[in-house]
Amino acid sequence: MLELAVDEYVSHAIVLSGWDLAIAAGLVVLAGLISLLLRLGLEGRLAIASLRTVVQLMLLGLVLRFVFDPSAHWLLAVVVAVMLLMASREAVRRSESRFRGLTLLALVSLTLSAMFTTVMVTGVIVGVEPWYEPRYMIPLLGMILGNGLTGVSLCVDTLLTALREKHGHIETDLALGATRWEAARGPLRDAVRRGLIPIINSMSVVGIVSIPGMMTGQILAGADPAEAAKYQIVVMFMISASTSLCCMLMALLIYKRMFNSRHQLRSELIVKAGGS
Amino acid sequence: MLAIENLQIRANPFDGPALIEGLSIKVERYQAVGIVGPSGCGKSTLLRSIAGLIDPVGGEVAIDGRSPMELGYPEFRRRVMLVPQRPTVWDGSVCDNLLRPRSFDAVRHEYTRGGCEAMLGKVGLADKLDASAATLSEGEKQRVCLVRAVLAEPDFLLLDEPTSALDGGSVGWVESLLRQAMSDNDGMGALVATHDRAFAERFCSNVIDLADYMPAGKVVSHA
Secondary structure (H helix, E strand, O other): OOOOOOHHHHOOOOOOOHHHHHHHHHHHHHHHHHHHHOOOOOHHHHHHHHHHHHHHHHHHHHHHHHHOOOOOHHHHHHHHHHHHHHHHHHHHHOOOEEOOOHHHHHHHHHHHHHHHHHHHHHHHHOOOOOOOOHHHHHHHHHHHHHHHHHHHHHHHHHHHHHHHHOHHHHHHHHHOOOOHHHHHHHHHHHHHHHHHHHHHHHHHHEOOOEOOHHHHHHHHOOOOHHHHHHHHHHHHHHHHHHHHHHHHHHHHHHHHHHEOOOOOEOHHHOEEOOOO | OEEEEEEEEEEEOOEEEEEEEEEEEEEOOOOEEEEEOOOOOOHHHHHHHHOOOOOOOEEEEEEOOEOHHHHOHHHHHHHEEEEOOOOOOOOOEHHHHHOHHHHOOOOOOOOOHHHHHHHHHOOOOHHHOOOEHHHOOHHHHHHHHHHHHHHOOOOEEEEEOOOOOOOHHHHHHHHHHHHHHHHOOOOOEEEEEEOOHHHHHHHOOEEEEHHHHOOOOOOOOOO
């Protein structure tokens, strides 16, 4: 179990004043001025993006103050439900191919894999009491879902595109006497692999090319870097496990939907996004 | 015997007008039955229905009295094997493509490299065993697909326009390969859908015109 040794370092955290934020904003203004000088035309978009960052994060800070109240169970449930729904919708929206009911399948796979992993981390590894303590659960779930939805959308897009475009190959396998599983396993394997590429890549270079945001945040907030690293390892394992589970579950659910018990491929159910 | 009873199919299984109604065919081993009709009349849909790749709207299909449901669809398809009109090959050599059914758990009979080479020789492709399948012409791919199906030793072949991409010489090779497969000890039967009436009448003992089974007033495009 990870020891909660971070607290003793928190006192080292430097509280940021309004002026500090203003100086940081000044850096963005400087970038905007350079864009103006070089006529890059980015200053407008930079300004809007900066404004959105300020408003969204301030709002998030305010909302989290309420949500982190451990007695507000209903609020936690609502926030978790909204996070899961938005993640499912986003995971499917990014795919070029889809079919009716796809969002529901994404919701099922994201919910099962993300909740299982989150509860394992909060309840068993970190040992938070209670396991649904919002201060831990919400950020962890957010990280899991953020990565999970990227994996799922890549997995879904790869699989549905293969089922649509490789329809002839799959049906030829079926005609040669393959079972539905034998005919589907190539596309399923490729889709799950594709979904896992981002997380495997980031696991390979973490700490060498990049210092992850959560670890950076903990260090800036005054935590011991060695403790922050332990947390980051847990987070990376948690994200990779959850994304793997989610992609595999999603691929299996799509497989069950696209192949019936008569070993027939139902690719006519798939439509291209924005098309018929 | 492959028995097709009172089959009814639609272009879209959920909706739309019937393409073919009340079609019954019996095919014995050692026998070839032809199905002719203009393009767009539903020949490919009919063969896919018989192979159980799509569900017919009505009617029944059985081999030796056993339905696909009784036999299991994969087993039924190993015995009643469709060769689609559009030849499909995978990346890899021609040999890899011929041996592909070996990767399926339930396929048990032996395929040998020598057997593949000999069979390819019968359709003029003996030197292509190690060639990349993707580099073959459409006609060569079509012959590879036919050889792959014959090597799998089904009881019946469902051939969808088996000569559509072939020149005159290749048609002769394919005819001879099929005739040999049909006259072997466990001779196969064949159901051949084609728009080439001359080929059907030359190769098949019985030819069925799908026009007789189309609902009145149906318009199709003539190739």
